Amino acid sequence: xxxxxxxxxxxxxxSASQLWPIPADRWQxxxxxxxxxxxxxxxxxxxxxxxxxxxxIMTSAALSLTLLMGIAGQLHFGFAAVMAIGAxxxxxxxxxxxxxxxxxxxxxxxxxxxGGVFGAAALRVKGLYLVMATLAMQYLVDWIIVNVPxxxxxxxxxxxxPRTTFLFLPLHKDEVRYYVALLWVVLxxxxxxxxxxxxxxxxxxxxxxxxxAAAVIGINIVRYKLMAFFTSSFLGGVTGAVLAYCFYQxxxxxxxxxxxxxxxxxxxxxxxxxxxxxxxxxxxxxxLVPIVLTNAVAYLxxxxxxxxxxxxxxxxxxxxxxxxxxxxxxxxxLGLAKIYDNLRKYFLVWPFRHARS
Amino acid sequence: MKRTLKxxxxxxxxxxxxxxxxxxxxxxxxxxxxxxxxxxxxxxxxSGYNQGxxxxxxxxxEMGGIDGHPIEVTVVDTGNQPQRGIEAYNRVRRDxxxxxxxxxxxxxxxxxxxxxxxxxxxxTVMHGRGDASDGETFPFVFPLMAHYWSQAALLxxxxxxxxxxxxxxxxxxxxxxxxxxxxxIPVLQxxxxxxxxxxxxxxxxxxxxxxxxxxxxxxxxxxxHVFIWGAGGGQAVSVxxxxxNGISPDKILSVVWLAESDxxxxxxxxxxxxxxxxxxxxxxxxxxxxxxxxxVVKAGKSAGDAKEVGNTYYNIGxxxxxxxxxxxxxxxxxxxxxxxxxxxxxxxxxIKDFDAQGLIPxxxxxxxxxxxxxxxxxxxxxxxxxxxxxxxxxxxxDLVWEKIRQEAAEFKKGR
Numbered sequence: 001x002x003x004x005x006x007x008x009x010x011x012x013x014x015s016a017s018q019l020w021p022i023p024a025d026r027w028q029x030x031x032x033x034x035x036x037x038x039x040x041x042x043x044x045x046x047x048x049x050x051x052x053x054x055x056x057i058m059t060s061a062a063l064s065l066t067l068l069m070g071i072a073g074q075l076h077f078g079f080a081a082v083m084a085i086g087a088x089x090x091x092x093x094x095x096x097x098x099x100x101x102x103x104x105x106x107x108x109x110x111x112x113x114x115g116g117v118f119g120a121a122a123l124r125v126k127g128l129y130l131v132m133a134t135l136a137m138q139y140l141v142d143w144i145i146v147n148v149p150x151x152x153x154x155x156x157x158x159x160x161x162p163r164t165t166f167l168f169l170p171l172h173k174d175e176v177r178y179y180v181a182l183l184w185v186v187l188x189x190x191x192x193x194x195x196x197x198x199x200x201x202x203x204x205x206x207x208x209x210x211x212x213a214a215a216v217i218g219i220n221i222v223r224y225k226l227m228a229f230f231t232s233s234f235l236g237g238v239t240g241a242v243l244a245y246c247f248y249q250x251x252x253x254x255x256x257x258x259x260x261x262x263x264x265x266x267x268x269x270x271x272x273x274x275x276x277x278x279x280x281x282x283x284x285x286x287x288l289v290p291i292v293l294t295n296a297v298a299y300l301x302x303x304x305x306x307x308x309x310x311x312x313x314x315x316x317x318x319x320x321x322x323x324x325x326x327x328x329x330x331x332x333x334l335g336l337a338k339i340y341d342n343l344r345k346y347f348l349v350w351p352f353r354h355a356r357s
Numbered sequence: 358m359k360r361t362l363k364x365x366x367x368x369x370x371x372x373x374x375x376x377x378x379x380x381x382x383x384x385x386x387x388x389x390x391x392x393x394x395x396x397x398x399x400x401x402x403x404s405g406y407n408q409g410x411x412x413x414x415x416x417x418x419e420m421g422g423i424d425g426h427p428i429e430v431t432v433v434d435t436g437n438q439p440q441r442g443i444e445a446y447n448r449v450r451r452d453x454x455x456x457x458x459x460x461x462x463x464x465x466x467x468x469x470x471x472x473x474x475x476x477x478x479x480x481t482v483m484h485g486r487g488d489a490s491d492g493e494t495f496p497f498v499f500p501l502m503a504h505y506w507s508q509a510a511l512l513x514x515x516x517x518x519x520x521x522x523x524x525x526x527x528x529x530x531x532x533x534x535x536x537x538x539x540x541x542i543p544v545l546q547x548x549x550x551x552x553x554x555x556x557x558x559x560x561x562x563x564x565x566x567x568x569x570x571x572x573x574x575x576x577x578x579x580x581x582h583v584f585i586w587g588a589g590g591g592q593a594v595s596v597x598x599x600x601x602n603g604i605s606p607d608k609i610l611s612v613v614w615l616a617e618s619d620x621x622x623x624x625x626x627x628x629x630x631x632x633x634x635x636x637x638x639x640x641x642x643x644x645x646x647x648x649x650x651x652x653v654v655k656a657g658k659s660a661g662d663a664k665e666v667g668n669t670y671y672n673i674g675x676x677x678x679x680x681x682x683x684x685x686x687x688x689x690x691x692x693x694x695x696x697x698x699x700x701x702x703x704x705x706x707x708i709k710d711f712d713a714q715g716l717i718p719x720x721x722x723x724x725x726x727x728x729x730x731x732x733x734x735x736x737x738x739x740x741x742x743x744x745x746x747x748x749x750x751x752x753x754x755d756l757v758w759e760k761i762r763q764e765a766a767e768f769k770k771g772r
Contacts, residue, residue, distance in 0.1 A: 046451050050444035055580055095771065153771070156486045157536035158466040160771045180605055205591035248439060249470045253536070255439055258378060291444050294434055309661060314395035314434035 001350045019193055036182055040175045049174050051288060056181045057243045058287050062279035063188045064122040064235035070274025071230035072210025073200060074122050077130050078138030079236055079264045084256030085141060086111040086237030087244035088151055091159050091251065100164040104241050111237020112230045119229025138258050145253050152253060154180055160250045177246035184242050188235055192276055204228055270325065272335025283337035293317035372749035387685060388698050390449035395435035398769060401589040403460055404669045408661035409674025409764040412653045417682055419652050424689045434570060439467040443770035450477060455698040456681060458559040462537060462702065463572055472497045476698040482615055482677045501680055502636040506757045507731030511543035512610045512634060513548050514752035515735045516582055524526055524553045529580035531571060532670040533587040534560035541586065567592020572598040588614040593622040598633055606630035620738050629740045636733045637676045637717050639743045641667035642744055644714040645679060649682045679713040718749035731757060
């Protein structure tokens with residue numbers, strides 16, 4: 001049902017090797033893309049700027065990290081620092097006089113360089129030890145930003161993003177910001193989807209599954225691990241710049257603190273390690289569910305259904321949120337994307353059951 | 358005699374207001390958004406501060422609102438996260454809020470551009486950008502009370518005037534290693550040069566639960582006075598470590614963030630003598646607090662625990678709203694309803710020598726000065742409560758304003 005396979009014959013390699021060979025998948029993607037493109041007309045600016053925009057940007061961040069954590073198997077607990085490097089670099093470059101488009105590239109390159117240096121630690125350590133090395137990156141970058149006023153923007157440690165344009169469109173309009181974020185998340189999505197099917201991606205998967213086994217079959221582990229860190233940090237850096245310009249409009253060190261790193265890791269894990277759809281679902285869950293819960297509790301309290309002190313009311317969403325995370329992970333340890341995958345597989349062979357995994 | 362007269366006038370006014378209430382309640386409400394951090398970093402201050410704000414607004418509403426307009430408050434938790442602050446802000450703005458208060462530096466700093474564009478008044482009482490005092494660069498941002506630069510300058514002047522001069526003394530500035538902890542350093546350095554005292558800074562790592570290594574260093578420096586510049590749980594740790602390292606409590610001077618609860622955490626008797634900056638009167642002896650006790654707390658309409666009433670942070674909350682309501686009242690009188698963000702801003706800028714019936718030092722605002730002069734005083738812990746040990750005054754404002762203008766110019770350049 002829905003995902004009908006009968007009558008679909010691929011007679012050319014191009015059609016068989018396209019990203020979504022099953023029409024139902026393809027149509028879903030097209031429909032979602034059309035909705036995303038029409039979003040500024042469909043939703044009010046509250047939902048556009050406070051929900052869709054941050055969601056798309058944080059999805060790009062989660063996608064960048066899923067390349068490293070999900071596909072290449074390298075844990076990174078300092079990804080917010082990578083984004084911070086991108087954000088600060090882009091702002092300083094634009095203030096220096098570079099056009100925004102080039103500043104985005106510069107942001108990516110700077111983040112990739114510094115991220116790559118710390119990634120070099122990955123050549124020697126694995127697992128929890130790599131977590132420690134990346135944590136060190138988070139704290140070092142934080143410390144440098146706070147302690148060098150030339151970077152952080154003086155005593156206030158706040159840098160406003162300068163007014164600029166993207167491809168001749170003014171970047172201070174909500175719609176333009178939204179479309180820049182959308183363009184970026186579509187680019188990253190396509191990139192990750194395709195990386196998974198290339199020799200680069202397969203080599204990363206081999207490294208993830210067992211690195212010395214990968215070495216035995218002729219994969220240069222040093223090179224691929226470094227490339228994974230470089231690529232992922234590049235994407236993270238550009239995402240940081242997009243986050244600064246399109247959403248925050250002012251950067252402070254707290255926006256890229258350790259908590260944010262943990263949030264991005266949570267997005268990747270709750271969504272499903274290595275899954276592209278998972279990055280979207282995970283980002284929505286981590287970013288938007290607390291807001292929705294807070295508003296729901298406030299609404300209930302407004303109706304008089306919940307009478308408690310302000311402090312307790314503020315903490316109820318946190319409790320529910322914690323319960324939800326535990327619940328989802330118990331229900332499906334492989335993440336939110338796996339829940340969709342199960343449904344899809346069920347319908348794929350319906351009314352039979354043998355393809356359920 | 359004067360007081361009785363005032364009281365009588367107040368009661369009369371109240372009678373009129375109550376009598377007229379049903380008619381006046383028809384007027385459109387004025388909406389404020391208190392979008393604060395109840396669950397993350399600022400929890401130590403938010404509950405008291407927010408309760409003070411809401412209790413005062415309840416009192417105003419009980420007395421018929423501002424010129425008949427009731428005040429509607431939206432309270433939202435932002436968890437100190439800018440993205441949640443942005444969502445909450447956009448939501449209340451859509452509902453017509455003309456004033457927001459985030460009580461969180463990261464969130465408030467991220468909102469500066471937005472409030473300037475949307476013409477919504479943002480309060481940054483004891484948080485946010487210090488240079489927001491410059492009303493010409495930040496027309497919609499109001500620190501309302503003495504900001505950190507003014508506080509540091511005032512503490513220096515206090516030592517100079519009341520503790521036998523500051524020249525030749527050794528001052529240790531022990532601070533949390535964050536932008537907030539570093540903020541007063543440039544002003545202190547400049548003052549050290551002008552006044553001829555030795556300044557050394559000692560950072561400790563955030564959040565400040567563990568400071569012993571820092572204080573060993575401080576002891577070696579043998580300071581005459583110690584400034585502690587932190588917030589929340591770290592402050593009690595600072596006081597305890599200072600005393601453990603042989604620094605007499607009366608040599609400790611703190612930024613505004615040192616409350617009754619911190620003193621009880623240290624040990625109310627041990628901490629006897631500790632001094633701090635304060636911007637409002639503490640306790641419930643002022644007329645406004647008395648009224649809140651009578652009409653809000655005793656009537657069971659307080660937004661929180663009755664024990665909080667009169668505490669440091671509670672009173673700061675009350676003062677922030679007292680000033681705002683005065684501004685709104687002036688704005689309504691001058692420009693008429695409906696109130697907008699721009700009218701409210703102009704209203705606050707019209708306030709002259711307002712002291713909230715003795716709760717705060719007399720403050721005046723203008724289109725240039727959104728800090729209100731930077732007044733405050735030093736108070737000392739006597740084992741039970743905070744006792745003022747200096748008069749209301751402001752210190753070295755020319756130096757502070759030089760810094761404000763310099764930073765504000767940087768902000769303008771970066772936009």
